[in-house]
Structures are given as C-alpha cells and as structure tokens.
Amino acid sequence: MKAIRDRLTDDRNLGTLVAFFLGVVLLAFSLGAAAQYEDYDGSESCIDCHEENYQSWSASGHPYKLMKGEEARHRPIPLPLGYVWDDISYVIGGYKWKSRYMDQDGYIITVTGEDKDVPGVNQYNYLTGTWTDYNAGVVEKPYDCGRCHTTGWIADEDAATDGDLSDNQDNKPGIHGTFFTGGVHCEECHGPGANFTTGMQLDPSAEACGRCHYRTAAPGAEENVIPASGGFVRHHEQYNEFLASPHSDALTCVSCHNPHKRGEYSIKDTAQCGVSCHASKMESYSKTSMYDYGVTCEDCHMPFASKSAVALGPHQGDVMTHIYYINTDAAANMFTEDGAFVALDEDGKAAVTLDFACQRCHETATLEELAKFAKDFHEEDKTLEDVGLTAGLTGTWWNSARSGEGFLLQFGDAGGLTVFASFYTYAPDGSQVWLVAQSTSIDGITANVTVFITSGRMWGDAFDPADGETVEWGTGTFTFADCDSGSITLTPNATYAALGFTELSYDITRDDFPVASGVGCPTFVNNAN
Numbered sequence: 001m002k003a004i005r006d007r008l009t010d011d012r013n014l015g016t017l018v019a020f021f022l023g024v025v026l027l028a029f030s031l032g033a034a035a036q037y038e039d040y041d042g043s044e045s046c047i048d049c050h051e052e053n054y055q056s057w058s059a060s061g062h063p064y065k066l067m068k069g070e071e072a073r074h075r076p077i078p079l080p081l082g083y084v085w086d087d088i089s090y091v092i093g094g095y096k097w098k099s100r101y102m103d104q105d106g107y108i109i110t111v112t113g114e115d116k117d118v119p120g121v122n123q124y125n126y127l128t129g130t131w132t133d134y135n136a137g138v139v140e141k142p143y144d145c146g147r148c149h150t151t152g153w154i155a156d157e158d159a160a161t162d163g164d165l166s167d168n169q170d171n172k173p174g175i176h177g178t179f180f181t182g183g184v185h186c187e188e189c190h191g192p193g194a195n196f197t198t199g200m201q202l203d204p205s206a207e208a209c210g211r212c213h214y215r216t217a218a219p220g221a222e223e224n225v226i227p228a229s230g231g232f233v234r235h236h237e238q239y240n241e242f243l244a245s246p247h248s249d250a251l252t253c254v255s256c257h258n259p260h261k262r263g264e265y266s267i268k269d270t271a272q273c274g275v276s277c278h279a280s281k282m283e284s285y286s287k288t289s290m291y292d293y294g295v296t297c298e299d300c301h302m303p304f305a306s307k308s309a310v311a312l313g314p315h316q317g318d319v320m321t322h323i324y325y326i327n328t329d330a331a332a333n334m335f336t337e338d339g340a341f342v343a344l345d346e347d348g349k350a351a352v353t354l355d356f357a358c359q360r361c362h363e364t365a366t367l368e369e370l371a372k373f374a375k376d377f378h379e380e381d382k383t384l385e386d387v388g389l390t391a392g393l394t395g396t397w398w399n400s401a402r403s404g405e406g407f408l409l410q411f412g413d414a415g416g417l418t419v420f421a422s423f424y425t426y427a428p429d430g431s432q433v434w435l436v437a438q439s440t441s442i443d444g445i446t447a448n449v450t451v452f453i454t455s456g457r458m459w460g461d462a463f464d465p466a467d468g469e470t471v472e473w474g475t476g477t478f479t480f481a482d483c484d485s486g487s488i489t490l491t492p493n494a495t496y497a498a499l500g501f502t503e504l505s506y507d508i509t510r511d512d513f514p515v516a517s518g519v520g521c522p523t524f525v526n527n528a529n
Contacts, residue, residue, distance in 0.1 A: 037152055037180040041193030046186045053260040057186070060262040061095040065149040066182030080112040080122050080131070089172060090182060092149065097235075097318060098309035099124045100134055106172030108141040110134070125309040127318055132310065144176040148212035148236070151188040152180030184212075189259070206252040209259070210239030226342035226350060228335050232317045233342060235308035241322040244342070244350040273297040281378040289392070289521065301326060303356040305334070315355045327351035330371035373522050383481050384445045384522065389417055392521025393480055396511040407488070407508065409478070419447040419478060423490075428500030435473055435490070446479040451490060473501075483521035484510045 043063075047054045057063065067075070069088035077094045079085065080101060092100040092108070100123050101109045112121045120136030135141050142160065146153035146169075156167035159176035169175040180187070187193055190202050202208075215227050215237045226233060226240045233241065242248055253259070257266040269275070274282025274297065285291050301324045307317035323342070327334075334353040336343050342350045358370045372386045384390075391411045398406030408422040419439035427433045437449035456468030474493045480486035486508050492501040 036154065036178065037192075039192035039194035040152060040180045040187055042181070043185040043187070045193055050186075054186075056258070056260040056262075060260065060266075062184035064095040065093065065184055066146070067091045067094060068182060078124055080109060080124070081118075082113050082116050083109070089170070090143070090175075092143070092145070096126060098126060102143055102174065104172070106143055106168065106170070106174030108135065108143055108174070110136060110138045110141050123309070127312065128310050130310065140174065142174050142176045146175075146177050146179050149184070150179035150182050151185040152178075152192075154178050204252060204254050206239065206242060206248075209253040210242075212236070213253075214239040226344075228339060228342055230307070230311075231335070231339065232307035232311060233305050233319075233321060235306055235319055237306065238322045241306075241342075241350065244344060244348060245322060245324045246349070247322075247324060280380070284378050284380045284382075299361075300357045301352070303352060303360060305352060305356040313360065315360045321352060321356075323350045323352050325349065325351045326357045326374065327353050328371050328374040328377075330354065330367040384483070387522045388444060389419070389442060389447060389480060390522050391417075392483060393510075397486065397508040398511055399506050399508050402506070406511070417442050419449065421449065421478065423451075436470075437476060437478075445481065446477050449476045449478065451476050453496070 043054065043057070064075075068090055069085055072088070072091035072094055073085040075094060077091060077099055079088070083101070087103060088101050089104050089106055090102040092102065103109055109122050110119065112118050120133030121131045122136070123132050123134040124130075125132060144155065144159075147155065154167075155177040156162075156164075157176075158164075159168055159173070165171045165173060167178060169178045189208070190196075213236060215234055226237055226244060228234060238253075242253070256268060256272070257263075258268055259266070274285070278297075282297075285297075298320065302320045302322065303315075304312070304317045304319060305315075305321040305323070306319035308319050311317050332351070332353045334342060334351070334356065344350055354367050354370045354374060358374060359365065359367065362370060372388070375386045376382045389411060391413050394409060394411045396406060397409055405425050406423075408424075410420045412418045412420070417439075419437075419442075421437040423435040423437070425433060425435060433453060433455075435451050435453055437451045439447045439449050441448045451473045452470050453473040454468060454470045457463055457465065458467065472493065473496050474491050476488060476490040478486060478488055487506065488508055489503070489505040491503045
C-alpha cells in the first residue's frame with residue numbers, strides 16, 4: 001500500500017510540475033504576444049469617431065477571414081462530417097464563398113468522415129451548398145495564410161522545424177505565425193491604434209490593397225502575371241488583373257470602391273463608367289437593346305472569370321474579374337497554352353474573351369456569331385457590315401416624304417435567314433395595290449428579292465383564293481446600313497413596265513422599334529421571347 005501511495009504522490013507531483021511548466025510557457029507566450037501587439041487597440045476603439053465605417057466594415061467579409069471556433073459556432077456555418085465545434089480552433093472564411101477548418105492543434109483539417117478516414121470533403125461552398133476537397137488527406141497541413149486573413153500577422157518561417165511554440169498563435173504548432181486578432185480589422189489597413197495620435201496611417205494606393213488581393217505566381221514573377229487553373233483565373237487576384245488592365249495607369253482601387261463596404265455594395269457610383277470616363281461609349285450603348293434590358297457595363301467587362309470556391313457554369317466562376325478589356329476575336333484564348341496563366345499581349349495587358357463576356361448569357365450563340373456583334377460594339381457609326389441582316393430588323397419601314405406608302409418587313413431565321421416584305425403602294429392609274437416580296441438570296445447587308453403583285457380577290461364573304469392571282473412583278477433589293485436606316489430598289493419586269501410602273505429607289509427608316517416583341521437589333525435567335 002505504501003508503494004502505491006508513493007507512486008500516486010510521485011504522479012501528482014509530476015502532474016503538478018508539468019502543469020507548472022506549461023503555465024510558464026503559456027505565460028511567456030502571452031507576455032510575448034502582449035509585447036508584440038501592445039500598440040493595437042482593437043476595432044471597437046474606432047466606433048466613437050467612425051461609426052458609419054465601422055458598421056459597414058462589420059457587414060463586409062473582412063472581419064470573417066479567420067474566426068475562432070467559439071465565435072464561428074454562432075454563425076450559419078456547417079461542420080465537416082465527424083467533427084463537433086469543440087474540435088475546431090478556427091474557421092477560415094465562412095462569409096460568402098467557402099469555409100475551411102482548423103483542428104485544436106492549428107492544422108487545417110484535411111480528413112473527414114465519421115471515423116476521420118475520408119480524405120477531403122473538407123471545404124464547404126456557400127453558393128452551391130456542397131462540400132469539396134482541399135488538400136485532401138495532407139498530413140498536418142499548416143495554417144500560414146495569416147498575412148491576408150488576420151490583423152498584425154507575424155510569420156514564423158521556421159515554425160515547422162524550430163519547435164518554438166512561442167511564435168505560434170495560441171501555442172498551436174499548426175499555426176505558423178502570430179496575430180493580434182483573426183480577420184482583417186481596422187488596424188490592418190490603418191495601422192496600430194497607438195499611432196493615431198500622429199495621424200491615421202493609410203495608404204490609398206492600389207498597391208496597398210494589392211498586398212492581399214494579389215496572388216504570387218512564382219518567386220520573382222512579374223507583378224501582372226495572372227495565375228489560372230481549370231479554365232478560370234485563380235482567386236485573390238484583383239490586383240494582378242488590375243495591373244494588366246487599361247485602368248492601371250489612371251485609377252486606384254478606391255477610385256471605384258469604398259473599402260469599408262462588402263464588395264458587391266462597395267461601388268461608389270454604378271453609373272460612373274459612362275459618366276466620368278466613357279461618356280461616348282455610354283451614349284452609343286444607351287441606344288442598344290441590351291441597355292434597355294438592364295445589362296450593365298460590369299456584366300460584360302467584369303464577368304465571373306475567376307473562381308474562389310466552385311464554378312457556377314462552363315463560363316461562370318464565382319468572382320468578377322478586373323481585366324475589363326474584351327477581345328472580340330472568336331478564336332482568342334484567354335489563357336496560355338498550358339492553362340496556367342492568363343495570356344498577356346506584348347504590353348503586358350490581358351483581355352476577357354467572348355466565352356466569358358458574352359456566351360455566359362447567350363448560351364446558344366456561337367463564338368463566331370458573337371464576334372460579329374461584339375466587334376466595334378461601342379462605335380457610334382457601327383453598321384451591320386460585321387453582323388449582317390438579323391431578325392431584329394423586323395418592323396414597319398417608310399420614307400417620311402412619301403407618307404401613305406410603306407413596307408412591312410419580316411425577317412425569319414428558320415432554316416437560314418429569309419425576308420418577306422409587304423409594300424402598300426399605288427398603281428400608275430392611282431389605284432391602291434399591294435406588292436409582296438420574298439428573298440431569293442442574302443448578300444451581307446443586302447437581301448435580293450423577287451416581287452409579286454396580287455389582284456382579283458374580293459372583300460369579306462366573297463373572298464376566294466382561287467378567284468385571284470399572284471404573279472411576278474419584278475425584282476428588288478433591300479439594303480440596311482444599321483438597325484434604323486436602309487434603302488430599297490424595285491424594278492418592274494417588261495410586262496409591268498409596259499403598264500407604266502417604273503424603277504423605284506429611295507431610303508427608308510424604321511417607324512417602330514421593333515414589331516417583334518422581345519427581339520432587339522442586332523439580335524441573336526436566342527434573344528427572342
């Protein structure tokens with residue numbers, strides 16, 4: 001019995017000793033951390049003077065880049081299979097796109113399942129409500145992303161080998177660095193609160209945002225290299241894209257964004273593209289059917305060509321690009337041959353291709369067809385030369401100097417473009433007649449037609465198709481420079497020339513825009529209601 005009592009006493013002493021040393025280590029860590037971050041006051045200290053900015057920031061994604069488990073459990077964040085909240089030290093993300101999870105040692109969880117034997121299924125995607133793999137099955141995947149996920153991050157480059165846990169947040173070996181608080185808080189951008197007595201520390205340059213909204217392609221890589229993967233730009237690359245865009249010489253991020261607000265609501269003025277910088281392009285765009293349908297500048301120039309969590313379609317990621325320029329060549333490839341980067345021209349500039357800018361909405365249109373419409377799209381004097389005749393030309397056409405005479409034109413796409421025309425006009429003797437025309441061929445912006453004349457049928461109950469006749473009257477052409485103006489030429493054959501009909505040629509304009517409901521000009525077949 002005495003031996004047992006002595007053993008118990010020794011165990012208690014050993015436990016006490018271990019607890020003592022652990023307490024010393026934690027105290028040392030706490031004192032060291034306190035010393036490192038003694039100039040930081042926390043975002044709550046900003047409320048009294050900057051309440052509006054604080055409230056906007058609180059609703060943005062920045063504070064939620066990294067959350068402690070005890071905080072995250074109160075948000076609508078699911079857990080990977082096989083885990084409970086007591087297993088989770090931190091949640092990475094969990095705001096809009098995705099969330100990943102860290103265990104109580106600070107390592108990113110890469111194995112899930114009821115028995116924790118399933119590699120992956122460890123990233124939750126909020127836009128689709130699905131789980132996908134992130135570094136599936138990797139053993140002791142460290143968290144070293146604090147530079148852009150935390151406030152006051154100090155990396156421990158030797159964390160994996162030096163065994164000194166004082167340089168690991170919360171003394172957790174999986175976190176390769178320390179920080180003042182998780183998430184991007186006020187002091188990460190404005191500097192520690194203790195410095196505010198000498199003025200707010202703020203760098204309004206694009207480079208300041210680019211510290212985090214930037215992906216390094218490789219050591220020593222040029223700044224505007226844009227990494228890609230799986231047919232999309234990789235996420236966190238707004239600055240890479242900005243540098244390779246036409247805006248890099250004149251604008252900064254805060255020219256367009258209020259950095260305190262969540263991304264989709266941070267644009268200072270959604271109309272400023274067409275007011276401040278691109279007035280002529282907006283003027284021409286305002287005359288198109290796309291403008292009438294509510295399509296905005298960013299819908300085409302900032303398509304979802306980047307992917308953070310999951311792709312939402314073959315040409316739709318979940319993050320808008322900041323490349324802006326659109327390459328209207330149907331054969332253009334947005335990415336390098338190996339798909340690892342966005343292709344750049346000789347000036348280091350990138351371009352969005354038509355599959356992202358146009359085909360995401362115009363799903364049934366070919367790239368060749370889209371290229372015809374997109375080329376010189378914003379030019380005031382753009383004609384239909386690139387596009388050709390389209391169903392959007394359907395409508396009533398006339399020459400105002402010839403009131404009482406005009407054309408009803410119908411453009412159809414079934415089995416190839418055809419044109420049918422009805423011409424209400426007058427015979428040489430002054431009686432009213434109808435000429436009708438059917439296209440025989442389409443040559444660019446010109447429809448060649450055969451013209452017929454009808455006669456002999458009676459009104460009302462006396463109508464009998466067999467009583468009348470439709471005979472060939474002559475030939476003609478309809479030519480359209482743009483969606484609202486064109487010209488006609490009609491030439492009678494010898495029979496009707498002998499009856500006093502002469503060649504007729506004049507300009508016509510559209511009287512209504514358009515007759516066909518839901519069809520604009522220029523148009524695609526799949527635009528029609």
